[in-house]
Amino acid sequence: MKSFIEYSVDTDFPIQNNEKHIGVAIGEWILDLNVISHLFNGPLLKDKQNVFKEEKLNSFMGLTKPHWIEARNTLQSLLDVSNTTLHNDNELRQKAFVKQIDAKMHVPADIGDYTDFYSSIHHATNVGIMFRSKENALMPNWKYLPVGYHGRSSSIVISGTPIRRPYGQTLPVEGADPFFGPCRLMDFELEMGCFVGGPPTELGERVTAQQATDRIFGFVLMNDWSARDIQKWEYVPLGPFTAKNLGTSISPWIVTVEALRPAIVDNYPQDPPPFSYLKHDDKFNFNIKLEVDLKSGKSPAVTTICRSNYRFLYWTVKQQLAQQTITGCNIRPGDLLGSGTISGDTPDSYGSMLELAWRGTKPIRLVDGEERKFIQDGDTITLRGYAAGLDGVRIGFGKCEGTLLPATPFE
Amino acid sequence: MKSFIEYSVDTDFPIQNNEKHIGVAIGEWILDLNVISHLFNGPLLKDKQNVFKEEKLNSFMGLTKPHWIEARNTLQSLLDVSNTTLHNDNELRQKAFVKQIDAKMHVPADIGDYTDFYSSIHHATNVGIMFRSKENALMPNWKYLPVGYHGRSSSIVISGTPIRRPYGQTLPVEGADPFFGPCRLMDFELEMGCFVGGPPTELGERVTAQQATDRIFGFVLMNDWSARDIQKWEYVPLGPFTAKNLGTSISPWIVTVEALRPAIVDNYPQDPPPFSYLKHDDKFNFNIKLEVDLKSGKSPAVTTICRSNYRFLYWTVKQQLAQQTITGCNIRPGDLLGSGTISGDTPDSYGSMLELAWRGTKPIRLVDGEERKFIQDGDTITLRGYAAGLDGVRIGFGKCEGTLLPATPFE
Numbered sequence: 102m103k104s105f106i107e108y109s110v111d112t113d114f115p116i117q118n119n120e121k122h123i124g125v126a127i128g129e130w131i132l133d134l135n136v137i138s139h140l141f142n143g144p145l146l147k148d149k150q151n152v153f154k155e156e157k158l159n160s161f162m163g164l165t166k167p168h169w170i171e172a173r174n175t176l177q178s179l180l181d182v183s184n185t186t187l188h189n190d191n192e193l194r195q196k197a198f199v200k201q202i203d204a205k206m207h208v209p210a211d212i213g214d215y216t217d218f219y220s221s222i223h224h225a226t227n228v229g230i231m232f233r234s235k236e237n238a239l240m241p242n243w244k245y246l247p248v249g250y251h252g253r254s255s256s257i258v259i260s261g262t263p264i265r266r267p268y269g270q271t272l273p274v275e276g277a278d279p280f281f282g283p284c285r286l287m288d289f290e291l292e293m294g295c296f297v298g299g300p301p302t303e304l305g306e307r308v309t310a311q312q313a314t315d316r317i318f319g320f321v322l323m324n325d326w327s328a329r330d331i332q333k334w335e336y337v338p339l340g341p342f343t344a345k346n347l348g349t350s351i352s353p354w355i356v357t358v359e360a361l362r363p364a365i366v367d368n369y370p371q372d373p374p375p376f377s378y379l380k381h382d383d384k385f386n387f388n389i390k391l392e393v394d395l396k397s398g399k400s401p402a403v404t405t406i407c408r409s410n411y412r413f414l415y416w417t418v419k420q421q422l423a424q425q426t427i428t429g430c431n432i433r434p435g436d437l438l439g440s441g442t443i444s445g446d447t448p449d450s451y452g453s454m455l456e457l458a459w460r461g462t463k464p465i466r467l468v469d470g471e472e473r474k475f476i477q478d479g480d481t482i483t484l485r486g487y488a489a490g491l492d493g494v495r496i497g498f499g500k501c502e503g504t505l506l507p508a509t510p511f512e
Numbered sequence: 513m514k515s516f517i518e519y520s521v522d523t524d525f526p527i528q529n530n531e532k533h534i535g536v537a538i539g540e541w542i543l544d545l546n547v548i549s550h551l552f553n554g555p556l557l558k559d560k561q562n563v564f565k566e567e568k569l570n571s572f573m574g575l576t577k578p579h580w581i582e583a584r585n586t587l588q589s590l591l592d593v594s595n596t597t598l599h600n601d602n603e604l605r606q607k608a609f610v611k612q613i614d615a616k617m618h619v620p621a622d623i624g625d626y627t628d629f630y631s632s633i634h635h636a637t638n639v640g641i642m643f644r645s646k647e648n649a650l651m652p653n654w655k656y657l658p659v660g661y662h663g664r665s666s667s668i669v670i671s672g673t674p675i676r677r678p679y680g681q682t683l684p685v686e687g688a689d690p691f692f693g694p695c696r697l698m699d700f701e702l703e704m705g706c707f708v709g710g711p712p713t714e715l716g717e718r719v720t721a722q723q724a725t726d727r728i729f730g731f732v733l734m735n736d737w738s739a740r741d742i743q744k745w746e747y748v749p750l751g752p753f754t755a756k757n758l759g760t761s762i763s764p765w766i767v768t769v770e771a772l773r774p775a776i777v778d779n780y781p782q783d784p785p786p787f788s789y790l791k792h793d794d795k796f797n798f799n800i801k802l803e804v805d806l807k808s809g810k811s812p813a814v815t816t817i818c819r820s821n822y823r824f825l826y827w828t829v830k831q832q833l834a835q836q837t838i839t840g841c842n843i844r845p846g847d848l849l850g851s852g853t854i855s856g857d858t859p860d861s862y863g864s865m866l867e868l869a870w871r872g873t874k875p876i877r878l879v880d881g882e883e884r885k886f887i888q889d890g891d892t893i894t895l896r897g898y899a900a901g902l903d904g905v906r907i908g909f910g911k912c913e914g915t916l917l918p919a920t921p922f923e
Contacts, residue, residue: 214666219750240748245690246681250750251662251757255625255842256715265716267839270657270787279656281787284839304667304759305676305920328839337651339630339661340751346662346841348715376681376692378922428678428695428739430757431666509716511789 163434206353253346269331291452363490398479574845628850664757680742702863774901809890
């Protein structure tokens, strides 16, 4: 295989006519699947070519794993140097390939429901130590089920979208009255998002971790922007709410599970053993190297402030989906599951400013000499990631970027 | 006005052809707005008649309050006995009116995001007393902001849809290992849902309580089914999750704010006074009488187990929307805001079994002699409500009903 580099599916780049199309990234290029939908002639897809004509990936996601694999095989074949279909048809090639730089990216699916988990044991432990104690760092339920909560779908935005520092209520002095004003502790969270695929399930239907294999479509990078001071005041007893719904950024290219196969690694050891509905036999953990860059608005220097890895997660995404559905909650293709902040066990692998600067007690020094406890106005946060296979294969996720804008004064 | 009884908007009753149409309830009948869309000839709607041709109400909701009022005026005029347009056109009348009994009801909008609040001071106090103490019943934040959390959109179902008792993890013995099995403490929650209208807002935009007037489309009855034992084990620290996503029932007819005007009453007194973004000058509380019936699967007898009122809510829905958006979260027409369990200050007005039977310590006696601490398999829960105006006007919400099915055994 020479020309096909990675199988990343995306959508929504308006070319000449501001149309949104589904596409696949090939190096600097995007292959426009709308233009070549007629070439998906395999037994499963030949009657389903319309899914590539849509603006979003939901219909394609709503097919089955064998459909996704056939699409991947067709693409690999079309892009092979020995295949003449695209190669020798100049007119089609002209229409089918778009430079990435000329395309505007969009959120690749209608996200019916977004759920965010809390699946890094290092992150949960760090936060527990900070806000409770080392002895009671993990809540009693944490090792029995993937703790999660429902998030806000409307405010999931594509990489590049600026995020505005919010106003909200905080409690600067314990026991005193709360304060209303701009957030003072803005943070990022290094996460990965997973898109759910397969036909919708019915209310009352469960998807066990074992059954979830056919339901995991692919992954993106995700920044779960968090207003820490607002979160702390509002979150009892019903969980984070407005501290998180101000914006969640995702990278535009979905890397499918098939593409990630070379990067599969052992699952994180789990003790106690999980209940049967959370058990699965296969490895479903991935060696995805993740980095976070911070660029101050005041200088061009970029500091890599975090080096983490998806493999540090305690719970797999199949277990997350099993938890999501155990009470019979129905799922739809295009649902998004967030991993939770992905922290490793070393201080440079912590996936949030809260942990990196340890609640403001250990400020981070940037390469230009500035210091950070939390994110400042004008800072750009960039998540980057690539899956690394044993055989040297490197499957890139691109980046998930956002700049923090100053708060809009309250009238 | 003789023939027009209430202005309830709904959608989605497949008539002959299983098509989903938007309609308005008139006594035993439904007026099919798809069929009479050409009659909306007012200055605002004459170019927007297509919104009545859609399957869901989102596009109509996405217009503005003046559009909604014009639609209401047009309907009132068309239904007035002195108006001949519909009255004298037999063919159109035949097509335009469908018997409610012949229609299948559906969820009236695509609910992009669903948020559930916790706005009854009596409910929050009751739960606080049960799980903490009388002295610390209300959390410190409760009187400063309408506490809420993001819920699950996919599992919102229309009245009549059965709900299945879920499996899940619980902690029967404090400090011991958790247990996996069927929920043993199934509950209902008497709530009202509010559909958000108006054009979508941008990320970063705030809607203050004062501005929210133009954003409140209308109300439905809502049963937020809750698995109490599952909730108790899972909810720290990120809030309720699978204990609530097993199903949320709503009544099909949306009663608009305009229709509720005669039932407006004083807002609940708030002390301390709310922050500016939560303040609004006008009355936006409603005298909506609410009742909950329980019918055992073993007998035909129906027991009214709760008599409550929407007016008992401490926070208004305008304040809820202001809180939802204070950090810049964008909203979309069709978003649903749940009130939280609506309990009054007397034991017969408590809006959940948890409170009515006081955590199982005071079982409820049904008219057929049975007792209940929580809901049993086969029980049918029916919420009913009507707004009562000072002038004797009575605006019905119909009912929100669901039967609890036994859990599906786990294989």
